[in-house]
């Protein structure tokens with residue numbers, strides 16, 4: 621970041637400095653990423669640039685390789701080829717827990733909260749991932765400020781929460797590790813319209829707080845509306861990318877259908 625820049629930097633509580641400056645180096649840089657399941661090449665050599673303080677979305681039809689990409693980025697799936705750099709360091713072969721400690725949190729598809737543990741216990745577990753227990757109580761308070769509904773349910777078993785509440789908890793648990801990059805896989809899946817709005821507003825709030833978001837979203841139009849940059853995937857490849865403001869939903873449809881791929 622240039623000290624002369626007229627644009628005020630976003631300073632995250634962790635000390636990470638995001639900056640809405642086009643010249644900012646990427647927080648996440650992915651080159652030629654390929655992932656296979658046996659003989660199935662699910663991701664076939666893609667590149668991504670995620671600049672700090674941005675919301676970047678991956679959209680695409682079913683089976684395009686979006687979830688596989690996210691899992692590879694958080695170290696949960698091995699790469700067949702490619703390189704992943706985070707905050708300027710090569711993390712291609714880094715173990716998942718070390719990626720969390722470096723500032724990458726993954727909120728997986730279908731929420732996956734610990735059903736037999738309370739809301740508070742789920743949150744505290746999220747903090748363990750960062751390798752220290754400093755200020756956990758105040759982090760829990762920050763999550764309650766973000767999701768007041770969780771605050772009313774701290775002692776409730778996570779498995780008895782509604783789908784939307786479980787999604788709030790999954791996001792909050794990810795944030796408890798104090799990430800600089802939050803990876804979110806279909807956070808609105810199966811939720812009612814009002815809850816979808818709430819979750820997407822939260823994504824904007826997370827960016828406002830200085831974090832960077834890499835989002836996979838089934839509601840492509842919604843994703844485009846709130847994203848700074850959008851990548852469209854089809855059959856394991858990036859077939860189009862543009863800024864959220866420029867991307868044309870009608871064109872995107874044709875990419876889904878394969879007309880322009």
Ligand SMILES: Nc1ncnc2c1ncn2[C@@H]1O[C@H](COP(=O)(O)OP(=O)(O)OP(=O)(O)O)[C@@H](O)[C@H]1O
Nearest residue numbers: 657660661662680681682683684685686687688689
């Ligand atoms: N565990 C697995 N074993 C074998 N093939 C898999 C496995 N997981 C995913 N695949 C295949 O890899 C491809 C990409 O799947 P992936 O789940 O990444 O797509 P996606 O874009 O997230 O799709 P969706 O929007 O339906 O969740 C698909 O063809 C899928 O069938």
